[in-house]
Amino acid sequence: MARPLLYDYWRSSASYRVRIALNLKAIAFDRVAVDLVAGAHRSPAHLAVNPQGLVPALEIDGQILTQSLAIIEYLDETRPEPALLPGDPMARAKVRRLALAVACDIHPVSNLGVxxxxxxxxxxxxxxxxxxxxxxxxxxxxxxxxxHPGFSGRFCHGTEPSLADCALVPQLYNAARWGVDFAHLPRISAVSRACGGHPAFVAAHPDQFDPSREARAFEGERA
Amino acid sequence: MARPLLYDYWRSSASYRVRIALNLKAIAFDRVAVDLVAGAHRSPAHLAVNPQGLVPALEIDGQILTQSLAIIEYLDETRPEPALLPGDPMARAKVRRLALAVACDIHPVSNLGVxxxxxxxxxxxxxxxxxxxxxxxxxxxxxxxxxHPGFSGRFCHGTEPSLADCALVPQLYNAARWGVDFAHLPRISAVSRACGGHPAFVAAHPDQFDPSREARAFEGERA
Structure with missing residues (x-):
């Protein structure tokens, strides 16, 4: 089976969510960088991958999936360990509502096009x-x-990362980029600290995929 | 067990999604009308129900859920018949991505506050x-x-309504309200026709909950 192929952009929050989930599940993947700033997402080639002209898209199990939260739910259903949603339906709803509050109510109103x-x-x-x-x-x-009672003081729900952390952490990266302070919000700050120290989140961070940094590293290799 | 209590606004797309899902599953519910135009969603009473100050919220099974798609997933997990998501994970991902394309990429950029x-x-x-x-x-x-191969020519995926139809039909209502024609889009038009003739969708339509119509009906009763 081919390794999953992630079409992403280094600074895209929605791409960052999927990178975190893939890392949490220890799924090795390859990447196709889609340069949103250069308009590559509107190319015929990318529109054939994703008719919405957005990132991420994930080629996996012989098909192409889009929409970050649908991709993460798919990963959780087909590669269940470690689980990114709790088992209890009410707890699942509480985790999903946090992820959706980011994905439906914060992120779209701050996307590049808007x-x-x-x-x-x-x-x-x-x-x-x-x-x-x-x-x-x-x-x-x-x-x-x-x-809420499920808040552990570390992750959004319970003692391990979930779909909600996959959604929130990229939004916090965006907040920091735009100078929006959240130090006065103790629960969010606690999640930021816990995830900031977690290897799956560290390895998914946009800085790891910054093309200028990658270019510098390449220069360094040549030197 | 108390009947579920839906906090909604008659014209809210996200509320309309949940009304459709409740009707599809034949779950009887009571309503609390939250007048978004009058700012009732920002009242302390409503913020205690939903800290996001949004509708819908659904009080069910002793707790309050928010975020329409999380609510519908909860209904589908706890009241599985008829299913609003297919059984196969890839098909589930295809249905979810349609719902999310509406809920994350169209609706938030057109909400009242924006x-x-x-x-x-x-x-x-x-x-x-x-x-x-x-x-x-x-x-x-x-x-x-x-x-996509799952499109039946009636509903978004397969031969019965799904989560995707619950999300798309309210967006089509909004399109019509704002004079956005979609007659040139044959698949969307087919979904609109199929759902427009389905009793669960008809009973959830905003016109059924228009307060001026309700007031007129009340006047009629008094006359």
Whole structure:
């Protein structure tokens, strides 16, 4: 069986979610970098992979899957260990709602296309304010949602990483990039610390896939 | 066991999704109307129900669930008949990706709060253009995604309604409201026709819950 092939972009939150899940399940994968800034996601070649023109897409088990949360659910159903969703339906719903609160309510309103449109309508400062306000408000809500009996003080639900952590950690990376502080949110800060020290999350971090860093490393090899 | 209690708003797409799913599973429910236009979703009472200040929320089995897709997955896991997801993991992923393409990529960029912000930044015409462009582009992508072997020519996947139809049909209602035509998209039009004739979808339609219609009906009763 071929190794799964991930079409991703190093800074894409949705790609980062899937990288975390693949690493948590110790699934080795290859990568096709799709440069969103250069518009590669709108090429006919990429549209044949994903008609939405988005990343990530994962070629696995002979087919191509898209939508990060659908991909992670598929991985969890076909490679169940370690589980990224609890067994109890109510607990599963609580984990899914955290992931969806990021994926439906924070991330889409801050994606590159939306921000470009805001910038075109109202200028760069409006674009920055839009994005910071959206992320800050979204994280306040997540903090309140983490006030639940399943919160362990480390991960979003229970004592091991779940689908919710796969979704939240990339959003925290985005928050930091845009100067949105979350140090005053103790539960989110605790998740950030726990995941920041977890090898599956470290290996999925965008910095590991930064093309300029990769180029520098290559230069170093040649030197 | 108490009947499930749905906190919803008649025109909210995400609420409409859950009403369809409840009807498909023949689960009788009571409703609490949360008037988004009047700001009732930001009241302390509603924030205690849902810290995100959104609808829907469903009180069921002694707890409150939020996020429409998490609610529908919970209903499908605890009340499995009729199934809203297929049994095969790859097919489940294909259904989920359609639902997520609506819930993550079309709906959030057209929600009331985002549109209000666009209107404040750039005026009412920019707001209308933003929304129409977003819905039209999103539906083009969905049409391409429906070009898959599981498309039956009636529902999004297979010969019975699924999670994907629960998500798509409310988005088509929104498209029509905003004057976004989809008659040139044959697969979406076929889904619209099939679901438009299905009693679970008819009973969930926003028109059934329009407060002005309800008020008129009440006037009629008094007359």
């Amino acid at each position: 921000l470009a449109r805001v910038g075109a309508l109202a200028g760069p400062q409006a674009r920055t304010d839009w994005n910071r306000d959206n992320i800050a408000e979204g994280l306040e809500a997540i903090e309140a949602m983490l006030d | 549109l209000a912000r666009v209107g404040a930044l750039a005026g009412p015409q920019a707001r209308t253009d933003w929304n129409r462009d977003n819905i039209a582009e999103g539906l083009e992508a969905i049409e391409a995604m429906l070009d």
